Amino acid sequence: MTNEVGIKVENLTKIFGSGDSEVRVLENASLEVKKGEFAALVAPSGAGKTTLLMMLGCVTEPTSGKIWLGDELVWDEDHWSIPDTRRIRREKIGFIFQAHYLIPFLNIVENVKLIPLTNGWPDKKADKKAMELLEYFDIADKRDAMPSQLSGGQNQRAAIARALSNEPQIILADEPTAALDMQRAVNVVKMLRKIVEEQNVAIIMVTHDERLLPYCDKILSIENRKVVTTTQDAHLIV
Amino acid sequence: MINLATKDIAHSWLKFVITAMGVGMLLGIVLIMIGVYRGMVIDAQVLLDDIGADMWVVQENTLGPFAESSRIHEDLKNTLRATVDIDKTAALAFLNLQVRTPDGVMKRVYSVGYDPHGDISAINPKRLVAGRTLEKSHYEIVVSQKLGFKLGDKIKLGRNIYTVVGITKGAVSSGGDPAIFLSLKDAQELQFLYSNARIHNDRARGLKVDADNHLVNAIVATLKPGSDPDAVAEDIRRWKHLSVYTAAQERDVLTKNVIETASKQIGMFTVILIGVSTIIIALIIYTMTLEKIKEISIMKLVGLPNWMITKMITQETLTLGVLAFIFGNLFAHAIWDKFPKRVVLEVPDAWALFGIVLIASVLASLFGVYKAIKADPRAAIGG
Numbered sequence: 204m205t206n207e208v209g210i211k212v213e214n215l216t217k218i219f220g221s222g223d224s225e226v227r228v229l230e231n232a233s234l235e236v237k238k239g240e241f242a243a244l245v246a247p248s249g250a251g252k253t254t255l256l257m258m259l260g261c262v263t264e265p266t267s268g269k270i271w272l273g274d275e276l277v278w279d280e281d282h283w284s285i286p287d288t289r290r291i292r293r294e295k296i297g298f299i300f301q302a303h304y305l306i307p308f309l310n311i312v313e314n315v316k317l318i319p320l321t322n323g324w325p326d327k328k329a330d331k332k333a334m335e336l337l338e339y340f341d342i343a344d345k346r347d348a349m350p351s352q353l354s355g356g357q358n359q360r361a362a363i364a365r366a367l368s369n370e371p372q373i374i375l376a377d378e379p380t381a382a383l384d385m386q387r388a389v390n391v392v393k394m395l396r397k398i399v400e401e402q403n404v405a406i407i408m409v410t411h412d413e414r415l416l417p418y419c420d421k422i423l424s425i426e427n428r429k430v431v432t433t434t435q436d437a438h439l440i441v
Numbered sequence: 442m443i444n445l446a447t448k449d450i451a452h453s454w455l456k457f458v459i460t461a462m463g464v465g466m467l468l469g470i471v472l473i474m475i476g477v478y479r480g481m482v483i484d485a486q487v488l489l490d491d492i493g494a495d496m497w498v499v500q501e502n503t504l505g506p507f508a509e510s511s512r513i514h515e516d517l518k519n520t521l522r523a524t525v526d527i528d529k530t531a532a533l534a535f536l537n538l539q540v541r542t543p544d545g546v547m548k549r550v551y552s553v554g555y556d557p558h559g560d561i562s563a564i565n566p567k568r569l570v571a572g573r574t575l576e577k578s579h580y581e582i583v584v585s586q587k588l589g590f591k592l593g594d595k596i597k598l599g600r601n602i603y604t605v606v607g608i609t610k611g612a613v614s615s616g617g618d619p620a621i622f623l624s625l626k627d628a629q630e631l632q633f634l635y636s637n638a639r640i641h642n643d644r645a646r647g648l649k650v651d652a653d654n655h656l657v658n659a660i661v662a663t664l665k666p667g668s669d670p671d672a673v674a675e676d677i678r679r680w681k682h683l684s685v686y687t688a689a690q691e692r693d694v695l696t697k698n699v700i701e702t703a704s705k706q707i708g709m710f711t712v713i714l715i716g717v718s719t720i721i722i723a724l725i726i727y728t729m730t731l732e733k734i735k736e737i738s739i740m741k742l743v744g745l746p747n748w749m750i751t752k753m754i755t756q757e758t759l760t761l762g763v764l765a766f767i768f769g770n771l772f773a774h775a776i777w778d779k780f781p782k783r784v785v786l787e788v789p790d791a792w793a794l795f796g797i798v799l800i801a802s803v804l805a806s807l808f809g810v811y812k813a814i815k816a817d818p819r820a821a822i823g824g
Contacts, residue, residue, distance in 0.1 A: 298742060298743055
């Protein structure tokens with residue numbers, strides 16, 4: 204872990220609706236996850252975990268507050284301070300979801316190299332990177348297979364490979380193990396742990412499974428519309 | 442860069458091809474409709490071209506013999522032939538008839554009566570596929586091969602029985618009905634002579650039975666080389682009681698007065714079909730986009746720019762349009778000769794339709810593009 208900021212949030216507020224139908228999801232919430240840090244985000248259903256993740260991913264607009272991704276201020280109180288949120292997403296962020304959400308009409312290697320190619324990487328470089336990741340996740344022999352031809356676990360590994368293909372500074376994972384059995388869930392989290400340590404990225408993983416928390420450096424929980432941070436020493440556990 | 446449209450089409454190529462075939466059949470029908478129109482225009486001029494006259498003389502104040510009824514005296518051909526610039530003349534009689542084919546089916550035909558011993562023949566020798574033209578003044582007939590008769594077959598028309606001596610291909614009336622050729626005398630009898638029952642009845646009523654069967658519907662003439670058709674026509678008009686049309690004017694009468702309504706009708710159908718095809722392509726692309734909306738949301742969520750998604754949809758639409766156009770052409774060329782009337786498929790029409798299909802496809806893709814641009818990236822994760 205370094206002292207470089209991975210994700211930083213200050214006084215973030217998100218209000219849906221107005222008047223009688225107003226719903227305050229977050230109110231002046233703050234958090235910080237450094238590069239090389241693995242944070243779990245836990246909270247009961249409906250507490251705003253996915254909303255927070257979508258705000259950090261520059262998908263949902265906050266109502267107020269500030270968000271930094273790395274050293275870049277992306278949300279400044281009431282507006283995006285970057286011209287193109289999608290560029291930030293494809294250059295700085297890797298997304299992992301509960302389901303793999305691979306594009307069904309692209310084969311595995313194409314799914315993995317799509318974002319680097321969109322970022323302007325030459326095909327050779329993107330292909331090399333994709334193959335490195337597929338080898339890393341032990342699915343290199345499935346490079347030409349379609350997602351429909353792979354098992355759930357293989358697809359999830361391919362999805363993680365895709366999330367890493369653009370060499371992101373931040374990985375946002377929304378319950379990536381929810382659809383997996385315990386053994387596979389532990390394997391995925393160990394994989395993320397390894398990525399954190401080897402590639403110095405900041406990860407925030409939404410999870411409901413307390414058995415996975417020991418693999419994380421930080422536990423972020425949403426209580427009374429604020430984020431409470433608990434730090435622990437995950438390295439001893441892994 | 443990965444071409445998303447190619448990948449998506451390859452992933453579900455069978456569905457895509459079947460869809461393109463469906464739209465293609467619709468475009469094929471559009472091509473056939475245009476071909477029917479072209480066929481009508483050609484049919485309308487077949488007799489005109491086969492007879493090859495420079496001038497058509499008909500009853501005064503009529504657009505005869507094709508657009509309006511016309512009756513004039515046969516001997517006018519002799520008077521006309523005496524005109525300075527006229528080379529040859531012929532009297533012609535035209536009549537719609539019903540003929541029982543060898544299959545026992547009654548078919549509408551267009552009978553053309555001409556003098557087999559005259560100066561101008563109504564039969565274009567190039568159209569003869571069997572037998573010969575008429576040689577006798579009575580009871581011979583030349584028929585279209587569409588009727589199914591063989592040489593030597595007997596056909597009963599009116600009071601008489603006629604022997605098939607020749608078979609033609611492609612000789613039709615301005616309405617596209619198969620043409621049959623009779624001697625002028627036989628045609629005049631068929632057209633102007635009353636039946637025995639009618640004569641008997643008229644006599645019983647005390648009426649004078651005086652049918653004139655020396656009438657014809659038109660007299661055609663060819664001019665001597667170097668003559669001015671308009672000047673000659675103007676000279677003949679001055680005699681009164683006659684209308685005269687040059688070959689160009691008669692062609693105008695046929696294409697404007699005879700088939701104009703029908704061609705407008707076909708034009709309307711064609712425009713509607715093109716509109717329907719556009720709507721169908723738009724609906725297909727819209728549905729295809731809706732089917733991919735989850736993938737589109739994922740693409741947007743992971744940061745793919747709008748132009749890549751728009752490009753994918755537009756390329757798929759254009760590919761669908763091009764494939765449908767190819768299938769449409771194949772379909773049209775497979776069925777065009779099954780139509781009872783002439784269908785003429787022309788390359789410029791196909792290219793014009795191709796242009797329209799491309800424009801329609803781009804317009805149709807706008808629905809899909811709009812839906813894709815509106816897609817919420819949060820929909821990818823259901824949040």
